[in-house]
Structure formats: structure tokens, C-alpha cells
Amino acid sequence: MKKTLLASSLALMTSFSFATEEGSAAQETQLPQTLFQNVDIFNGTEDKLYEDHFVLVEGNKIASISAKTIEVRDDAVIIDGSGKTLTPGFIENHAHLMLMGPTLPAMESNTTWEDFAIHGTRMAEMYLMQGFTTVRDAGGANGGLRRAIDAGEIVGPRYYPSGAFLGTRGGHADFANYTAPVGQETNFSRLNMAQEVDSVADVKKYARNNFRMGATQLKYMQSGGVVSAFDPWQLLAGSPEEVGAAVEVANTYGSYVMAHSYRREAILAALEAGVKSIEHGFMFDCEISDLMKEKGAYITTNLTAFDPNLLEIPAVKSVPSSLAKAKSASAAFKDYIPNMKKCPAPRGFQTDCVGSVDACNIQIAYEKKLNNDFFGAYESLKTLTSVGGEIATLSGDFMNPYPDAKLGVIEKGAYADILLLDGNPFEDFSVVGTGDQWFGADKRPESPESIALIMKDGVIYKNAL
Numbered sequence: 001m002k003k004t005l006l007a008s009s010l011a012l013m014t015s016f017s018f019a020t021e022e023g024s025a026a027q028e029t030q031l032p033q034t035l036f037q038n039v040d041i042f043n044g045t046e047d048k049l050y051e052d053h054f055v056l057v058e059g060n061k062i063a064s065i066s067a068k069t070i071e072v073r074d075d076a077v078i079i080d081g082s083g084k085t086l087t088p089g090f091i092e093n094h095a096h097l098m099l100m101g102p103t104l105p106a107m108e109s110n111t112t113w114e115d116f117a118i119h120g121t122r123m124a125e126m127y128l129m130q131g132f133t134t135v136r137d138a139g140g141a142n143g144g145l146r147r148a149i150d151a152g153e154i155v156g157p158r159y160y161p162s163g164a165f166l167g168t169r170g171g172h173a174d175f176a177n178y179t180a181p182v183g184q185e186t187n188f189s190r191l192n193m194a195q196e197v198d199s200v201a202d203v204k205k206y207a208r209n210n211f212r213m214g215a216t217q218l219k220y221m222q223s224g225g226v227v228s229a230f231d232p233w234q235l236l237a238g239s240p241e242e243v244g245a246a247v248e249v250a251n252t253y254g255s256y257v258m259a260h261s262y263r264r265e266a267i268l269a270a271l272e273a274g275v276k277s278i279e280h281g282f283m284f285d286c287e288i289s290d291l292m293k294e295k296g297a298y299i300t301t302n303l304t305a306f307d308p309n310l311l312e313i314p315a316v317k318s319v320p321s322s323l324a325k326a327k328s329a330s331a332a333f334k335d336y337i338p339n340m341k342k343c344p345a346p347r348g349f350q351t352d353c354v355g356s357v358d359a360c361n362i363q364i365a366y367e368k369k370l371n372n373d374f375f376g377a378y379e380s381l382k383t384l385t386s387v388g389g390e391i392a393t394l395s396g397d398f399m400n401p402y403p404d405a406k407l408g409v410i411e412k413g414a415y416a417d418i419l420l421l422d423g424n425p426f427e428d429f430s431v432v433g434t435g436d437q438w439f440g441a442d443k444r445p446e447s448p449e450s451i452a453l454i455m456k457d458g459v460i461y462k463n464a465l
């Protein structure tokens with residue numbers, strides 16, 4: 001009885017709304033308008049600002065950009081950005097939204113899906129409020145968080161998860177307890193956050209499973225690491241056939257592989273196997289730069305690895321084996337920055353924080369600062385915007401969740417992911433929300449004061465004007 005009543009009232013409502021819509025069909029198709037006026041534009045690619053310009057957003061895209069005022073409807077939202085810089089929303093190319101730390105063994109032993117989900121939800125909101133309208137996740141997250149963000153259930157950036165880390169036994173994605181026998185299920189494997197892959201068949205099986213679970217690209221651990229238990233950072237983890245198997249599966253989905261690669265030989269082998277995104281890539285040199293150009297590949301590097309106080313970090317300092325690894329890694333990685341200046345390659349922004357929301361907020365702000373310290377404002381702004389947009393599109397036409405427009409640029413037709421910065425980042429880079437300190441820094445505000453407005457997909461999430 002109840003059901004019938006509900007059904008008939010729904011039918012009535014539908015016919016009623018059809019009747020009222022008939023007279024106003026034209027209005028129905030009009031998209032909401034937001035006009036930014038008198039803004040100085042950094043468009044994501046050029047080493048300049050377009051001063052005193054106008055940008056019209058219609059729906060979720062940029063409809064026009066002009067040096068003169070743009071006609072809008074009476075119901076348009078007008079934002080006066082005098083003295084402000086309008087930039088594309090920032091893009092983080094290497095985060096781990098699900099991994100709250102404090103250590104990998106602690107997460108393996110004591111963390112449930114609820115802990116991971118709650119942490120991921122809070123991280124997603126924090127990233128957006130730091131100005132990041134897009135985040136690529138480099139391992140440990142499947143499609144659920146993106147579904148919730150895109151459905152508007154929670155607040156967060158556009159999101160490109162990689163599914164489970166794919167790595168060899170004893171490699172950088174082996175988070176199992178020391179005593180865990182080969183092949184035994186782990187907390188991470190049950191939740192498809194990390195999978196042990198020791199053959200071409202394993203790689204293919206779990207790579208396909210990642211796409212099934214909502215990954216937009218794959219993450220393969222091609223080198224060892226510093227703060228992981230069983231692997232020297234110099235480890236060459238996967239055979240060319242195994243890395244190639246990941247690339248083969250990714251290509252069947254029209255997507256690509258990102259590879260955690262420290263050592264020169266690992267980077268070159270990954271590129272030869274068809275990997276499109278080198279993660280960290282600390283032993284980058286001119287030969288690698290040339291091969292990247294030939295292959296159309298990108299590199300993303302966390303510059304905190306070159307922080308002068310790296311050896312003082314608690315997670316490194318407190319574990320003797322990690323400290324020893326960090327010392328030898330620092331010595332081996334010393335040429336990264338000079339080499340990147342000598343033979344530049346398209347470089348995406350990455351923070352790679354595993355830890356609490358407050359700690360990651362601090363690390364992101366510090367990573368922004370180091371980019372400017374090492375490479376200057378223009379290179380840093382490009383890294384934070386258009387290069388990240390190009391990396392996002394590597395996920396291809398089928399797996400890219402946002403395939404209708406460009407990301408990371410201010411141009412006609414691009415997605416309306418927009419920030420207003422309170423000042424000129426070419427003169428004072430701190431307006432992007434930098435932090436001067438990493439460990440020992442005070443808790444940072446929910447959103448930097450200098451980021452006056454945050455728009456994602458045409459929707460305003462912060463407006464301090």
C-alpha cells in the first residue's frame with residue numbers, strides 16, 4: 001500500500017515538473033556562471049602573468065578568457081580578484097592518502113579498514129584545502145575514496161588511485177611481518193593495498209585486479225627503499241619481463257605504469273620496459289633525460305630527500321639500518337639537482353607523505369618551498385600545474401575518470417579547477433602556501449591564508465574574499 005502511494009506521488013511529481021519545464025526549456029540548459037574579474041593569470045605553462053584579465057567559468061569548464069570584460073547573465077557570480085593571481089588548481093602526483101603510519105609494520109599489525117578509510121577521508125579534504133584539486137595516489141588505495149569524492153559524499157580533489165602496490169618478496173612493497181611465510185595473506189594484501197608479485201603470472205593477475213578495483217594506473221616497485229625493512233635501496237627488484245608484464249596489462253586498459261625507481265639501472269630498465277612515470281628517480285642523469293624524451297616519460301621527485309636535515313628525521317634516525325641506508329643514498333643522489341638543471345625533464349610535484357594529516361600538511365608546505373629553493377618560481381609553478389595535468393592524462397581515454405577536458409591549465413575549455421592567490425608567486429613564492437620547516441614545525445592551518453579561493457570542477461570550496 002505504502003509502495004503504491006509513493007509510486008503514484010512520484011509519478012505526479014514527474015508530470016508536474018514536465019509541465020512547468022515546458023515554458024522554460026531554454027533556461028534549463030543554461031549552466032551556472034562565475035566571472036573572475038581583474039585577475040593576473042598564470043596559465044600553467046608560460047613564464048609570465050596576464051595582468052588584469054577576466055575568466056568566465058560556465059558549469060565545470062572555463063568558457064572564456066579575455067583582457068576586456070565579459071558579458072554575463074544577471075544571475076552570474078562575480079568575483080573581484082584585484083591584486084590576486086589566478087592559477088590552475090595544484091596537482092599532487094605522488095601521495096598515499098590511505099597510509100597514516102606511524103610505521104609500515106604498525107599499519108600491517110594494528111590497522112583496520114575503518115582506520116584507513118577515515119584517514120583517507122581526512123587526507124582528501126586536507127589536500128583540497130591546501131590548493132590541490134587533483135591528487136594521484138601512488139599505492140594503497142582503490143576506487144572507493146574516488147567514488148565518494150566524485151559523488152559529493154565527502155570533500156576532496158580529483159583522484160587517481162593506483163590500487164595495491166605491486167612489488168617482489170622482500171622488496172619495497174613487502175610490508176609483511178618479519179616472520180610471515182612466503183605467500184601468506186597479510187593485512188595489506190587482504191585489503192588490496194599491497195600485493196607480493198614474484199612472477200609474470202603474479203604481476204598480470206594482481207595488475208588486472210587493481211584495475212578491477214578502481215585503479216587508474218599501476219604502481220610497480222622497481223627499486224628498494226630507505227625506510228622499508230628487507231630491501232637495500234640499490235635493489236633491482238623486478239626482471240624486465242615482470243616490469244614488462246605490468247606495462248602490458250596497463251596498456252590493455254589504455255593506461256600506464258608508474259615505477260618506484262631509485263637506482264640508475266632501475267630507471268633505465270623501467271623506461272626500456274615502457275614505464276611512463278619514474279617515481280623519485282634520484283639517480284637521474286642526462287642519459288636518462290634523453291631516454292625519457294624518446295619514450296615520452298615523466299619523473300616525479302620528492303625534494304625532501306635532499307633536505308639538509310634528512311638524517312635528523314625521527315623515522316630515519318631511530319632505526320640504525322635506515323640511518324645507514326639514508327647515508328649511502330644521500331651520497332649517491334647528490335647529483336640529482338645539478339643534473340635536472342643541466343638536462344631538464346618533465347617533472348611532476350610529489351610529496352610522498354606517509355603519516356598523520358597534520359604531519360602531511362606540514363610536509364606538503366615544505367615540499368612546495370623546496371621546489372622554489374631548488375628550481376625557482378616558474379619551474380615550481382609548472383610542476384604544480386600543467387606537468388601534473390599531462391601526467392593525469394597518461395591514464396588514457398578509458399581509465400581516466402576526468403576525460404572531458406584538460407587539467408592543470410587556464411585555457412578555454414579546460415576544467416574549472418582554479419585558485420586565487422593573494423599576491424604574485426613570481427615575486428613571493430610563499431603565497432602558494434609554503435612552510436619553512438619540516439620536522440619540529442608548528443601545526444599548520446586547515447588552509448593557507450594566502451590561498452583566497454579554491455574552485456574544483458566549477459564549485460567553490462573556499463572563498464575568503
Ligand SMILES: [Zn+2]
Pocket residue numbers: 094096138352
Ligand atoms: Zn610513495
